[in-house]
Amino acid sequence: MDLSKYEITDSKLEHSNWRFPSLIKTRPLRELDEDDFLINHKIDRSYDDSTVRFKLLVGGAVSANLEDSNNLPIRQDILKIVKEQKWVSDEYEHMWRRDGGGSAALTSHGILTFLLQTPRDGRSFCSLSLVNRERTHCGGVYICDDHYSLDTLLASQIYHNRHPKVPRDFAILPINILVHHVEETLGYVQRLSREMTSTEKRLADGDLNLENNGDYKLLNRLNLEHIRLQRRSDFELELAANLVKYIDEYHRMWSALWEGGTSYIEDMREKIEQQKRYSEQVQRDLDLLPRRIKNQSKTISNFIIQRDNKLNISLAESNKKIAEESRRDNLLNLEMAAATAQVAEQTRQDSAAMKTIAVLTLTFLPGTAIASFFSMTMFQWPFRDDKQIASPYIYVYFVVTIPVTLLVYAFWLWWFKYSQRHYKKSHDEGLSKFEQELKMRVRSATGTW
Structure with a gap:
């Protein structure tokens, strides 16, 4: 330097x-x-x-x-x-x-x-x-x-x-430092108080800046400025007290030479006391600021709580509507399930009826087919007596019809079981493939192998 x-x-x-x-x-x-x-x-x-x-x-x-x-x-x-x-x-x-x-x-x-x-x-x-x-x-x-x-x-x-x-x-120098410091601190405190008042009015009107915690940062800055000014104010009061001590000691050192002309000492002491009073007034203003900052912080917190409560109420109403829609969907699904069950029952009944028809068809179709075959003009049945109601060769009809009917039944039964086995095999293979794919997806999502 x-x-x-x-x-x-x-x-x-x-x-x-x-x-x-x-x-x-x-x-x-x-x-x-x-x-x-x-x-x-x-x-x-x-x-x-x-x-x-x-x-x-x-x-x-x-x-x-x-x-x-x-x-x-x-x-x-x-x-x-x-x-x-x-x-x-x-x-x-x-x-x-x-x-x-x-x-x-x-x-x-x-x-x-x-x-x-x-x-x-x-x-x-x-x-x-x-x-x-x-x-x-x-x-x-x-x-x-x-x-x-x-x-x-x-x-x-x-x-x-x-x-x-x-x-x-040379007491004029530290005394003027005190005067200048008190004026400077007063100016800072006034600016801080005006900014605090402006913030209070804005928050009272509901004009909050919550983006990136704007108002919280503002209150924190005001609080830090208050701490700085509080330390400055404490310094002023200490300085004033020590200046009075300094003036008194200076007076004591040369008390024999003053000869009653101590107006300078009294004037300096009064000037220091005046600055001390100014500083005390400033400190009283500073003492109010923490409460004001705390109140505004509570105001912001209350606003956020009210906003969150409104959002929670709105969310609850939305959830209620969603639950009601879900309930309606469940009722609709129940109705659809009942209708599906009814359709399935009707289908089962139709299937049973078709199965009965199929059995009757399988029973009478071979005999009908053979009867039609024997009734062709290409067959000539000789009769011994015109009075016979049935031909003596009628047994041929049954000999042929019964084995053919049994053969048809056997073929149908074999085809039915074959179809069931083929369907079960295809179904089991598809289910196994689905389970394997589902396991692979779960492992991929959870990272476990």
Whole structure:
């Protein structure tokens, strides 16, 4: 990361009517052997011995999601000098590794230090280690993106600590960070609340987007945004509390020099308390959002349940109609079966009648045929006496007719049994072939062999 430096004297502030320049300019940090910015803390004697130079080592953060959040983005040789000069502490390095951010006001060996870092959540980001030495210098390390640039926070700002004897402090920077952060969070919360209200109205009108779980994804995104803003709001409240602690400690350190002129301390405390109240109001709005998101999630769930119930009712009605049609089909099949049975019975009776006719035919047909044969004129039967009723050769008729009739019966019986055997054989072969084909299909479908 490229580092730059910013410095301004309190005498320059006084000459500009106690305002920071309208354009905050930083200069690149040169090589260490050419630049004494990190180690030379001269007192600006243009006013008196208590005036102190304000100094900041500034680094730019492209976003809160820095590639390496475990180590400060400062070259090791520069970091070594910064640590020796007590511009950063172990607490600051620990805070840098935290994604949740935080703040702290520390006092050690007459050095008042203030640390802060906004949550690292992919949005605006800044990190500050601010050191107030007794009478040497006030400054530190400031890493930020464009949202929290020095030009955004300090340009044309009034510097209120004008007490002639008390060393200057740089509390204006973390206080302006708090003000800017509260305004930024308020804007995000308002946008989130408007989007939530728009979603509530749309869902109340029954306009749901369930394609690809659209509304569920929307509520999940709103919930994640709420969690992010909740963490930002918690950071603001902690920052305000630590700034009050920082101002009180600064007042205590120089209580002998204030001589009753503590309006600066009171003004700063009131400004911090005001931002704290704003942040508490924002947090109350945030506290309502989870309930609203949960209610809308229930609304979507209830709508889906009602829709599924309607579909189930419609499906049940369709199944009822199908069952009724099936019942009618079964009744029709029963009627058809009864009719078929009746036809079969009539067929059986007809078959029995035909069988009777066939038997009678087989019985009388040979005799009739033979009688017709003997009655031909080609036969001359001699009679001994004209008074005989029957010819003495009548036995010939029976001798011929009975064997022929028996022969016909025997042939018919043989043909009937032969037909039955042939039919049974063909039927058994067809059934066996069907069973084999059915087994093959089952094996192919189930993959079992």
